[in-house]
Amino acid sequence: MSTTTEGNSVATTSANLNNDPDHLLVLVHGISGRQYLNVRLMVKQESLKINLMSAASASNAYSLTFTGIDEAGMRLADEVRQVVKQTKSLKRISFLAHSLGGLFARYAVAVLYSPDTYTSDQHVDTENSMMESSQRTTNFSNGGMIAGLEPINFITLATPHLGVRGKNQLPFLLGIQFLEKLAAPLAPYFVGRTGAQLFLTDGEPNNPSLLLRMASDCKDEKFLSALGAFRCRVVYANVSYDHMVGWRTSSIRRESELGKPPSKSLDGYRHVVDVKYCPPVPSDGPQFPPEAVKAKETAQNTHDTQNIVEYHEIVEEEMIRGLQQLGWKKVDVSFHSAFWPFFAHNNINVKYEFLHNAGAGVITHVADSIRQQETSSVLAGSF
Template identity: 75%
Template sequence: MELPPLHLPFLLGVPILEKIAAPIAPIFAGRTGSQLFLTDGKPNKPPLLLRMASNCEDGKFIAALGAFSCRILYANVSYDHMVGWRTSSIRRETELVKPPRRSLDGYKHVVDVEYCPPVLSDGPHFPPEAAKAKEAAQNAPSTQSTVEYHEILEEEMIHGLQQLGWKKVDVSFHSAFWPFFAHNNIHVKNEWLYNAGVGVVAHVAESLKQQESSTFIAANL
């Protein structure tokens, strides 16, 4: 299941890119572009990605995620220029700490595993200041207004997604021959070119196996 992006590392933090990206994104990516930059829909209506972090009239998104007995996030801590670490691990910037550099035994490049229990919340909101910031991002975007708007919604999306418990698996390809291929390595997009991620895939397989075993045991109790 796709999770809402909280951060867009491919803009590299360059102000001019952040300023022009939102208004031109729909030209190149259509409706998906405006959804990615949280500018879809009317100014007073929450964008799709915020609604996806909640249960709303459009769908019971959090309820659907909650139906899974286990939710595991695999996150690249660095070198992934498509999906940032804090997005893929649903963390705030202040919650990111320097990850271990050693891999877990038997799972090369998997450096840390953490279980985060649910955090009680009444879910994400779309406050008036967010609607005002969205209108500015749609009609007169600037670096400051866009950043402020994204910060408001990032916090709201985190509130929504953290209503559920998550197992977070941090992955680091810093020692790989081609670390800049992290985005494709983590799921071994091609077994010849991106095989640095075989340890991650092995960890996924073992996690699924453990989940199946626990489900089988519970069903027979």
Template identity: 65%
Template sequence: MLVVKRREHTLKKISFLAHSLGGLIARYALALLYSDDLVAASATTNIKQKGLIAGLEPINFITLATPHLGVRGKKQLPFLFGVPILEKLAAPIASFVVGQTGRQLFLTDGKPNKPPLLLRMASDSDDGNFISALSAFKCRVLYANVSYDHMVGWRTSSIRRETELCKPPRRSLDGYKHVVDMEYCPAVPSQNAPSMQNTLEYHEIMEEEMIRGLQQVSWKKVDVSFHSAFWPFLAHNNIHVKNEWFHNAGAGVITHVADHIKQQEKQQERPLFITASL
């Protein structure tokens, strides 16, 4: 907000680019910065867009390897190797290791009169207009590692159900090494979920509700695979080239992100970019 105030006469638009937990922090911040003011119609579309972020027109919301559904459940936290007993033990232990963040990621921070934070962040509520804030952006993009990410599973980072995962292609897209697939998922109107209480565990029911909530806006989903990289197990940091020397396998992913932004800027003024990573 300080940056916006200092340059309020020159800044008109804003975008967010976030990695890992930074994506969840960014989503929470959006609800705090959101206002439902109308954006002036553009010269090309003549359509008024509803919703501002920090008083600016939102353009891109991009996350890389972000656990949007938390890390509880089958293979959501890959370094547990999908072992059921380890995944069950991780939830109660997490709060002792990483405190409140652990409870939030494992969906154990709920109270009798208050659902877990990540579930609340999948809807508009008294806590904030989380979905309205996301819907204000012209484009929302998810980059997800399909394998070799020891911290964040493919399903949670791409907001998919387990039944929606299929064997990814092995070949990279032309010009973007390790980017193996792209999918555009249109918005799905909110509707009542069928009763599942008798067949699923409580955290699985919450996960389904989060997916349904986040599907109310459209997403572009980009799948990344470092299976052919020299150090594939560095995938979580490769995807955003945390270190130029150790994680340069992700250069093709960053090129893909940059080209997407350039395409958006062809019809837009240069936006302010906010980045977040933890």
């Protein structure tokens, strides 16, 4: 994991009056990727005048992303522990992850989570926390630490939170039922355990798939509690032209919740077309009912379209119910007016600046969101 340090303290009221970084931003790439490449663009934003250390994950390069979301998440967690151990000045932590990296990060934060309360020099957010606290109806936002640090932002860009099974969830298959049916059994041959997990066919028939477990608190991994510990959770989703990840799965929405996206960009943020805060929705959490067990077994052993659709619909609904127990800020992005709109999946994180610079407005929006959270923390500490 390589690191870069940027910025100065926001104000003299900050607890950190020197140039030692106190906020760790973990950057995580997606499938078949390598060290996160848009660090330079990220830290160029003048608004990020804070003691921020950007740490780009390097433990899951290339084919290591095929070994499973759980194994990649464990490696990422080990990287974070090493950085925290080596940098004694750190007090806060945020994650910014692209594509499959968002699932790696979700697993890693559960591994790094502890229910410890914040220390006396850590402060609660002002406006955003008040908004979320007033609407909390679950027990998953009661604080805690990630790698011993105060969790601030958890941000994903075009991440398949619900997997890639289902109509248009893997857009390069063009929504053709035959291709989508064929993709699930073939995926493990091309992308290993990760493929089975993304298509929700991993594990024994009587056990829920990994992504379904990650939408709840399990005995050993507190997936929802770890996410709930973050002050701000944001999902950025491409509404179209993303060949790898569909709008529904990247924005954690049901098909019925997708409307016609605005065509006009927000002022100052080109191609960012909509921002909504979705408060927590109370529920009993995700379940794995007997009909899901039967449907999963059938989906694993046969290729009957009806059974596959039935299993996916059950599991997707349960994942949504689980994840919606937390509040999320959902940011919709549209590259329909970009010169190369079909590069949307890499535009959203500006993978290569010379080729994917259309996403610069998205990165500016991300940077301003991070700055806003950091500033509110400093202001809270000054009173």
